Amino acid sequence: MILSGSATQSLAASLAADLGVDLGRVDYESFPDGEQMVTVPEVAGRAVVVASTVSSDAHVELLQLQDAAREAGASEVVTVLPYMGYARQDEAFETGQPVSARAVARAVSTGADRVVTVNPHEDAVLDFFDVPAVGVDAAPRLADPLPDGLADPVFLAPDDGAIGIAESVRDAYGEGDTDHFEKVRHSGSDVTVTPSDIDVSGRDVVVTDDIIATGSTMSEAIAALDDPARVFVTCVHPLLAGNARLKLANAGAEAVYGTDTLERVVSEVSAAPAIAEEL
Template identity: 75%
Template sequence: MILSGSSSQGLAAALAAELGEPLADVEYERFPDGERLVRIPPVDGRAVVVCSTTGDEDYVELLQLQDAAREAGASEVVTVIPYMGYARQDDAFEPGEPVSARALARAVSTGTDRVLTVNVHETGVCDFFTVPTANVNAAPRLAAALPDDLRDPVFVAPDAGAIHLAQSVRDAYGPGDADYFEKTRHSGTDVDIEPSDTDVTGRDVVVVDDIIATGSTMSEAISVLDAPERVYVTCVHPLLAGNARTKLANAGAEKIYGTDTIERAVSEVSAAEAVAAALS
């Protein structure tokens, strides 16, 4: 049975269809003091909890769903975290700071038998869980959203660390080159980006990343491209906080494509197929 967090209902429904498993009718409530409550039907066999954690309250809901699944009779609980909040806090960057990703991973581990993440920002975060954990790559699904007539495309990652994402989208699409920008980060907000070596003049460019938060870095990356034909922006996790979409449009992005790990208007494709393969 698939148990959906309130933030992941579309993905949970798509996953249930992919697996041929029932989708539970989960009820979400709040007490007058603001506390959350979930309610689920009886579970016969495996329970798959699907809950993106874009905010603190999502973690509370995820833990409640796990506990409810046990109470409802689940023989196994598998937790799918399509987007894992706090994954970028994977170290204590200053004295006295917590390793927040570790703290939350340990909390999630107490209520589940295994965990699946989807393109977690730092793959080392999976080691923080104390149950078997796997990281699913949903980036190839982004190729299905792209136009069929891309002209001599170049798939570009914002930095060397994300080149595998650009390559996986390119491989799924078919023809094209893969490259990355040289990025030097001076602080959390001060980043220098230099163009890649690949000539993009007159070619369609697909910029690929795991997550777009504010859109600032991606916008700057687009701005240093030399005379591309068209620019498309793709990401697994379309957080798109604040005016991110406006920034990207003003930078020259023709269209933005994301998956449904975070359900937004740009969620053109579903990560369900990739997650289902890992669950089968």
């Protein structure tokens, strides 16, 4: 049975359909003091809890879903984190700061027998879980909404760490070059992006990444391009906080495509097939 977090209902429904299993009705409640409560149906056998932890409340909701599944009779709980919040805090950046990804992973591990994530920011965060944890790649799905017949396309990553996603999208599309920008982060909000030597003049460009949060880095990368024909933006996790979508449009992005690990207007494709294959 699939049990969904409140932020991942569409993805959970798609996953249940792909797997051919029941989608359990989950009720979500908040008390006047802000505490949350979930209620799940009776479970026989394996429960698959699907919950993107997009907020601190979502983390609490996930822990409750795991515990409720056990109480409802689940013999096994597999936790699917389509989007794992706090994953980018994968080290202590200053003395006295937590490794937040580790703290979150340990908490999730207490209620799960196995964990599946989608394109974690760094694969190393999988080692923080105390139960078996794997990451699946939904990036090839991002090729589906791209227009047919792109003009001599270039698939660009905003830095060398994301080149694998650019290659995944390019391979799924079937043609094109890949490259990446040089990115230097001076602070949490101050980033310098320098274009590579590849010639994009008159060519369609697809900028790819695992997550777009504020859109600042991606919009700076687009602005640094020299006379592209068209620019499309793709990402696995379209967080798009604040005015991120406006930044991308103002920078020249013709369209933005993401998956439903975070359910947004731009969530053009589902990560469910990639997750289903792992399950």
